[in-house]
Amino acid sequence: MNDWMETVSPFVRVVKIIKSKSLAGEWIDFDHVFTYIEQGEAEFILNGVKYTAKEGDIFLMPPFLSHIIRSTSDVPLIQYIVHFDLHYDETRSRWKVTSLINEETEKIYEKEMTLSSVYPVVQLRTADRIDLKKRFLLMQKVFLDDKPNRSLLLKAICLELLGFFIQGQMESKNREGTLTKGWGIIEKTINYIQGNYSDPELDNQTISEHVGVSTSHLSFLFKEQLNITIHKYVTYVRIEQAKLLIVKGEKTLTVIANEVGYSSIHPFSRSFKAETGLTPSQYYAVHSNIRKIDKERD
Structure with missing residues (x-):
């Protein structure tokens, strides 16, 4: 070392x-x-x-x-x-x-x-x-x-x-970790959500069919191991991806809403504010100032 x-x-x-x-x-x-x-x-x-x-x-x-x-x-x-x-x-x-x-x-x-x-x-x-x-x-x-x-x-x-x-x-002594129950299924689910969050039709049944387990079992694993519902995790991924696109500043909020899996700007705005405490436009305003500072530094 x-x-x-x-x-x-x-x-x-x-x-x-x-x-x-x-x-x-x-x-x-x-x-x-x-x-x-x-x-x-x-x-x-x-x-x-x-x-x-x-x-x-x-x-x-x-x-x-x-x-x-x-x-x-x-x-x-x-x-x-x-x-x-x-x-x-x-x-x-x-x-x-x-x-x-x-x-x-x-x-x-x-x-x-x-x-x-x-x-x-x-x-x-x-x-x-x-x-x-x-x-x-x-x-x-x-x-x-x-x-x-x-x-x-x-x-x-x-x-x-x-x-x-x-x-x-x-x-300090190393603290042993424990293998997460059902991790293979959870990881496969997360990878699928990461690759398909832009689909507005993405739901628990579609996800569980792809993973190859029942919807109830998959929901149980997520709640037990991650203390979060599948729907909540999908929302989390969508909002995180939206934040990345907003920070880049290259697309309108309507386009971003569509690209992260929302049918219109209105449900997107509600979800975004619930997750971040800011509306998409407020988040954009904050990061437009940060981009301005970065350009001045460059």
Whole structure:
């Protein structure tokens, strides 16, 4: 493990805080995802293996590690999240939307998979949690500020966060995960939904017929293992895809609604606001300002 430490030069792509009460996180990302649990408890399902997450835990997920995260506590789950590459690459640095997997982003860079065998979770010592939080909040401020030394500061703080994780690896015992019941069926279902969310006729019966199990059994597995209905997961995927299209800013909201499986703008707007707290037009306005800032930086 020590060899990579001599050459690593992180490129930070996203710094964010996510607060959620149910399903959270993307299905798959092309870069590393550093996640610190600031509040709450959750289940992290990583390639079908379930880990119990609690306050003070750090998860480090390498590129293309399939994952589902759901809150299991009464209080909202608060995650401090950093998306980063281990090494700067000019082409990869232009990739902004972390869950946008396509022919270009799915290419595996061998040097980016160095940490793929690292145990994914550690418990941070209480004494270190305040320090990590300070470093992360500074990182978020730097990420949002438009200053000439932004990339260098982000790189430096990212190395510090990696240091917390590696130190935790040395100090804590590995917590065994458990294989998720029916994961093969769940994974097949998720893959089918990811490939067919644009179909407005997509429903539980169609999905279960494709997977090869009864609708009732599939619904039971989703509710038992993910604590979410199939319909709710389809909605989640559609809204996440809509957010990606809105951020790109290349299509009208009506076109986006149609492309993510809604028959018209009205049910799309209702679903979008229920999931995000913003109307599609409000979400567009927020991200149009972010795009403007990014263009000015470039």
